[in-house]
Amino acid sequence: MIGGSQSVALARSETRFSDIIYEKIVGMIAEGRFPVNERLPSEQNLAVLFGASRPVVREALERLRQDQLIVSRKGSGSYVRQRPDSSMLQQVPVGSLADVQRFFEFRAGLESAAAELAARNWQQADRQLIQEALDALEQCLVRGDLGAEEDFLLHEAIAYASGNQFHTIVRNWFKPHFSIGQSVTRSLSLRRTPQHLRDVQEEHRAIVEAIFNRNEKAAYDFMKTHVLNARARMFQGVEP
Known part of the structure; x- marks a missing residue:
């Protein structure tokens, strides 16, 4: 036994x-x-x-x-x-694909809660950091850059604006996990249509607008949708 x-x-x-x-x-x-x-x-x-x-x-x-x-x-x-897209597997450490997907599931709950709190608690300095991060990501889109670090910084600014230090602590603990997912999805996005890239950016913009409008529910919902969409985008690729 x-x-x-x-x-x-x-x-x-x-x-x-x-x-x-x-x-x-x-x-x-x-x-x-x-x-x-x-x-x-x-x-x-x-x-x-x-x-x-x-x-x-x-x-x-x-x-x-x-x-x-x-x-x-x-x-x-x-x-x-x-x-x-087969290039996705080349960017993920061997044997860790399932964990990368599980981490997206974890992020969906964590980051939507952070966005909800950010909508409730942001201060003027937080607003400026979030806007600067969104603008930097927009410039990456214009230049055709990867933008993985800028993507991370936008989500980090939102976590900081939550006013709850544990959101930023968790992000520091798991920074490599956040980085892998964001790097893979953004690199895959560069292989797709300009409209695909624009759609991803509009998801970010909707989150930010909801936060600035102090619409807690919309901020939560938009962030959750964005993270789950990113998870799904991992497997979008070659047409049959």
Whole structure:
């Protein structure tokens, strides 16, 4: 019989294995080995392919569904829904793609709460910092620069304006995690249409306007939508 601590360790090992399989399948979709609109191999065949148990494969497939990379059709199996840009995988440390996506989920709650507080608590100095950061990001858009650092600074200014020091402390703790996600999504944006880049900037502008108008609910909602959209943009890429 496995003890409590051993059970937890085993569960973590199983979860980690599912993350590896998840990343491998993402890579195979990006490479075109599993084409868009085609059915994936069955759970059993994938388990054999990766040397894993079916529950581990099932967990990996569920995350792929959450990421909208695959879709299930009742009685038929799982089908590839979209093909991500293969350059995305080159920018993410091997074995960490699932954690990058989980961090977006974490950010969605954290940063929307910070935006809500910023709308309630900003002072004139905060407003100036936020506006300067938004303007700097706009200039990156005009020049065609990556803008990852400017993006980070805008979100940091909003966190500071919340008036709650724990929002800035958490950002410092997890700065590498924030930076990876923002660098990847912005570099992918540069490979897409100018309208795509403009849409991302308009999301930032809507957040800032809601904060300046002290509209707490709108600031919360716009920030949450923006972060979840960034998460989804990780997998937008090559057309079928």
